[in-house]
Amino acid sequence: MGIRGRNLKRICQRYGDKLRYATLYDSSRRIALYSAYSFKKSDGQRRMDTPWMYEPQLVTADENGNMRVLPSSGETDPLIEESQALLADYIDAVQYERGQLNPDQHQADNQDKASTYTLTNVVPLITDLLEGPWSAYTDMLRRRLNNFCHGVAYVVTGVTVSGLTIQREREDRIAVPKHLWSAYCCPRFDNNSPYDVRYMFPTYAAYAFNAIGYSVTEVPLKTLEAFLKNQTDVDKTLLTCLILKSQAAVVEDFNHVDRCKDFLYMGTPPRAYLSSSVKKICQQYMDKPRFISFYDPQKHIPIYSAYTFEKSDGDKRGDVPWMFEPQLATEKSSSNMEPFPQSSLMHKNFEDTQAVLDDYADVIQYERGQLNPDEHQADPMDKAATYTLTNVIPLIREFSFGPWSTQVELIRKRLNNYCHGKAYVITGVTTSGNMIRRDNLDRVAIPEYIWTAYCCTDFDHNAPYSERYKLPVFGAYGLNDRVNNHIVEVPIKNLEKFLKGKMDVDKSFQIFYNDCVPDT
Known part of the structure; x- marks a missing residue:
């Protein structure tokens, strides 16, 4: 993808002994830089019965397999705390919510939905953004892909970071995103859809400023790439390996x-x-x-x-x-x-x-x-x-x-x-x-x-x-x-x-x- 960093970890997110999606995780900043998933047509309902989980593969090289439920308070292994975010990191950060990069609402199978509840798929988002413009965009995209994408839709959602952090006990714990962005690719789509939808296929994108009072801006993929090159530590190959493009005619x-x-x-x-x-x-x-x-x-x-x-x-x-x-x-x-x-x-x-x-x-x-x-x-x-x-x-x-x-x-x-x-x-x-x-x-x-x-x-x-x-x-x-x-x-x-x-x-x-x- 072209994102640079020595502490980046590629996670193949596994739940219930099955691979669910992929995440690029920054273990020093303790946030996901992006999650990549395949969209499933759904009714937009959320699973509310799933406990938050962590990624054992970040703890030790010997670990592998499924994401696991976070230990109860007071029992956390120091190695887990060092490698990734914990629920305790969000307790006093009242202006932020845990925002899923692969959102529960974009999955249909109960197991796929459950797998989105890992803190390695989460970033801290301003509550007003997550519950307002970004939630509306997530649902609008769900309806767009439900109605007009006839094949597999690939989605990548990520962040840029600003230097701000959530602190706990006077220590920097989690980087706060500056921007949230998303892009999708659906090579097989409805060619007879209304033009105000059709021009956003097979690929389109969006981004938003992680602050109060800002809306979500939808843009062509190339425009998003140009924007991100000025906002993140990337090289010129940004997104070209990640967003699958249709074969040129x-x-x-x-x-x-x-x-x-x-x-x-x-x-x-x-x-x-x-x-x-x-x-x-x-x-x-x-x-x-x-x-x-x-x-x-x-x-x-x-x-x-x-x-x-x-x-x-x-x-x-x-x-x-x-x-x-x-x-x-x-x-x-x-x-x-x-x-x-x-x-x-x-x-x-x-x-x-x-x-x-x-x-x-x-x-x-x-x-x-x-x-x-x-x-x-x-x-x-x-x-x-x-x-x-x-x-x-x-x-x-x-x-x-x-x-x-x-x-x-x-x-x-x-x-x-x-x-x-x-x-x-x-x-x-x-x-x-x-x-x-x-x-x-x-x-x-x-x-x-x-x-x-x-x-x-x-x-x-x-x-x-x-x-x-x-x-x-x-x-x-x-x-x-x-x-x-x-x-x-x-x-x-x-x-x-x-x-x-x-x-x-x-x-x-x-x-x-x-x-x-x-x-x-």
Whole structure:
């Protein structure tokens, strides 16, 4: 985690012969610096019948196993008193309460709840903070994770210290926290939750000043990390080993992300693109990769999308909101595509890196054309995933509803009927410099041509010749215009030759590995 200190002890908190959570404990200050736990959906009720416990592992290196109930007054082993806080330390500190870093209310199992009642999970908090703002935040977070986190939620709650201490018999006993902070990570969350909740997923954080009259401030994780670096004795690796982050959807190499390469024939993307500004997006929806896109964040359009065709009836989903790619805006964001916020003011947070709905609002001559079309998918989730603007380019209405729509349907029927195995499809564009403008700024590049190619090595050799010669691989392209916009179907080599004269690629440009000829 990057927290420095010679007296820090890592405690695997064990109760009832089972590991419950983890704590980083400062044995010289006698407080927990943080506790890390997995949240359990609960009703928020507390256990009131559990005696306070201590950690035997802090007493001697020979000790191990379960936390134990603190001895009754007057029987405390001096070694326990030296290594950790006792109940006696809190007796006269009337302005403080014992605040649990892993709170009872965030656990559901009775044994998990009981394990939170160890003084190695406790810090002294101002009563007004603990019973007011922090208690409200703890319950609000419980309800948020209960309602909108669909998988495991990891929570880390910790403190910064100020130099103040609780004294007993004129000796410094327990450090008093200056700040209390918390952060959570839930990679699998409800993408359809209200935006005022959804933007706080998959990870968000909060902190509060341990004093009277202060509230809890919720902030992005990076903001919390920056704040804590100025408040605690940490190095630059703060939290990066502790807060689990979602796998980034914007990647360096499609081969390095689980299942992304499955959308490419032989796991190989089109080669010889020369632009260095494009982003490789593993398009993920509901925590599952769906297809890939090669995206230009300067032109605000995909250069191509690559997907596996699914035999379908050609129907479109009409109930899916348009989405954007959070990973293009900031690396900390969710790897899942997310619906656009209802407020267009929020779009300014990411419009520098991608197109937004306002870019298409006043350009009635264009339609949002999907490179991976809804009609080429069968699974409702795969169909929904095509409704991201990082899969969309502006097509002239007459071309989109005419020749291009006809071509999409023709390919669907051809692959439905004559492809017996997996079909890989790549659809892309060329550009000529024309742009959609908004507020006197160039916003979205307008394609000159749109092209597509498919590869199906397991096909029906008894298909009619008019179809059979277009298998296993064939291509097509069309001019994005009102007139002269007919689709030209061509062999893959002809398509590649045509595109070399229209795109920033070198002479080795190839759409499919070995032009979709299986290795022998």
